[in-house]
Amino acid sequence: MSRSIKIDPITRLEGHGKIEIFLNDDGAVEDCFFQIPELRGFERFVVGRPIEELPRIVTRICGVCPASHHMASAKAVDGCFGNEVAPLAHKLRDMYYHAHYIHSHIAHFYALAAPDFVCGPDADPSVRNILGVVAKVGLEIGKQVIRARALAQNIQQILGGRTTHLVWCLPGGVSKGLTPEELQEIRPMVQELSSFVDFSLKLFRDVVLGNPSYVDLILHGPYTLDVQNMGLVDEHNAPNFYHGKVRVVDFQGQEIVKYEPAEYFEHVAEHVEPWTYLKFPYLKKRGWKGFKEGIDSSIYCATPLARLNVADRMATPRAQEAFEQMFTTLGGHPSKALMASHWARLVEMVQNAEMLQRYCDDPEITSEQYRVVPRQITGTGVGIVEAMRGTLTHHYTCDNNGICTSANLIVGTTNNNAPIQMVTKKVAQTLIQPGKAPHQGILNMIEMAFRAFDPCYSCATHSLPGQMPLEVRVYKGGELYRQFKR
């Protein structure tokens, strides 16, 4: 008699999800499904809204990475206005975005991921959380973590006016600039964040890399996949989270394609399964081949690890050092060790901190030329940024009154739907022993598979546009019984 094990809801991530594991008669894992139960329909209900309102609406796709949506949306809207943007606005947006990355990466690393490593993967669930982490590392360090995240939020607040659900980007630029006084407030915060990032890397080395069983888990555990990698890079193939080209590289390091944002739909398509509301993006030119690994796989990851996998180098010197250290330990570049995304997040933060410092030192940063009034509506735009959890694409069209006529989103975590499905199954099959009912620690270790991706399922669940005529004919005993048309 086969039975199933349900993990519901999955926890320590953003959004809703559940895992259902089916066992065969011998008690071994026969199949495993990672299901997403939510859908809100953003792309459908933004149609008809003034296009400049979209950056303020789409932030509500996600409250952990609202700035990702705000920036991608702003860039798509910029496109709808002929890309007429004050150059300073791009710098300010990038500056904000680096602070945003730090807030989110700290929240993920310490609150969502760290409990598994600091408290232990099979610790009592009631303590396996941020409060348990604070209990273990001490109140002093706990307060430092909280303070660092608060600093990152403060920088965003000072610069852009709001943290969660900012209302800052407009066609032509941003709604407020940075005054010299505000810059003076930000400077010491950036310094402090920089030290905290170094501290976090050290903590990771001590707690995770210093524990042989964790190193084994990362390097040799079932948390690996032979699939491709996607990330945004600049002209030197270094990660740029705000602007660049999308680069796809296979797990052996060969570039598959590098494309401009406007070309995205030639390269990515989405597959639908009836048992989850979340679609499965794949490399369009290779076709959907199912949940299959391999050098010809059309499945790809878009994660911090994937971003560093597609990069040849980092954009800033200390981040470059951290990048080299990481891949040396991992045994080469690129790496398939999906758990290494937790490390990659910290390496990215080094670049975030260095870039924030650069902007602080940029004499133009407090200029008042942060906005222009755009002169034309050109009607279409594609904005791609790297959300913390993956490549984020917003594609809009509008009419000549600037009213949105369509919106197409491919969101960070959605990119990872197939890899998460695959690695969750792999880990379940490895860890669940036939005949032994898995205890909660084993189930948590199955959850650790998706946690490496820092998923954001509120982000991922959305709907896409277009109006195709649809006709459904129902036949009963060979005769046309009912007909529906749309």
Added chain:
Amino acid sequence: MSFEPKIVGFLCNWCSYTGADLAGTSRIPYPANVRIIRVMCSARIDPTFVVQALAQGADAVLICGCHPGDCHYSEGNYKAMRRFPLLKQLLKAYGVEDDRVRQTWVSASEGQRFAEIVTDLTERVRALGPSRIHPELLNDQRER
């Protein structure tokens, strides 16, 4: 048995209510479908009243005020005039058919005209059928 629309009519005291009264005293027949609510001025008509009437089961709403320039309080009907296009936009977005909410100016001497307006509105709404709003809102609580 054809459907009898339930129409709520908001009439201002000084012009339109008096005009409706005149239709009555002149024995001009008109459909009994309008339930008249007298307000002192068309400016008193909060758009909230209109949507509330629809939500509670009215098939249509009629708003009558003094002709522009003739308001007893000088400017009241201009406020009503400015609200109406926005209200129409709102109702359209909610899928309420255009004919279900009408705003018009009726003077104290326009008894005949009031009767014609009500007759026309009643027939248009009869052709549209009962408003779906109230039953749909009730149903939303039962069937999701």
Added chain:
Amino acid sequence: MTEKKKLQIALYWGAACGGCDVAVLDTNEFILDVAAAADIRFWPIAVDGKYADVEALADGELDLAIFNGAVRNSENQQVAELLRRKSKILVAFGSCAHLGGIPGLANLVKREEILTTAYLANASIQSGNRTIPCPETNCDGKKLEIPVLYKRVYRLADIVDVDYFVPGCPPAPEQVKNVLLAVVQGELPPRKSVIGASDRTVCDDCKRSKEEKKIQRFFRPFEIIQNPDRCLLEQGLLCMGSATRSGCGVRCPNSNQGCRGCYGPPPGVRDQGTKFLSALASIIDSKDPAEIEEILSHLPDFTAYAYRFGLPASILQRSHRS
């Protein structure tokens, strides 16, 4: 010596974005005080409690459940009902739970439109796809279930009895602190109150200078460079501050953008949109119908401005087109 029993609390998200949970984390060190006074039994973003753990609780065992997000599907409803049973106090937290929120804009379209465009018609969809997710799937003899997507969005109070409402998208962290402190100290106002917000409007709290409001022209936000010191509405830039409850710190006008009403209507107002409609109409500077139409033509999509966060909470609640 008797130890004071810790409060048992739960936090949950319906059709949500996670921003309200981040708002709780943004109380910073205060979260440690909360941890000292309370056991967080269920909070999917941060804590490993599962549904089975909540179901195993006795009715009323939780002192407080904080529910953010709207009710969009059957799972949202089931958990709302579960938490209502298991908690003494249930709080609708944030715009979505309070009013329907941004997801409530979906009440202007039909569920079928969402599903068919999402899974069949989109340009990126795998060519030839005819599959739409459905509540029950049979996969080689294995039954897989996902929640039923409801026809429309509901507020929390449409589904269960709610004790308190905390407005905002998200609620300002200082207000979150005030709310949690009130619970811990047992100092709550009468049931059904809005808490964590003031009784004034955003307009009252806004520091911009206010002169006479007479609008001859509306401007879309990108059309002009605004005066940062003067009332936005007076400059023809749409701002709902006059029809919106305060408590947010005027954060949008302070970012040089108009208020869009996320804290919901002020006290005593049943429908935020129709009230704002009146307010806006009263300041349009014209008596000529053709001129009025021209002025309003620069304000497209009024409905989604007036009900940006509160469509399900409006009197008409959702589109009624056939």
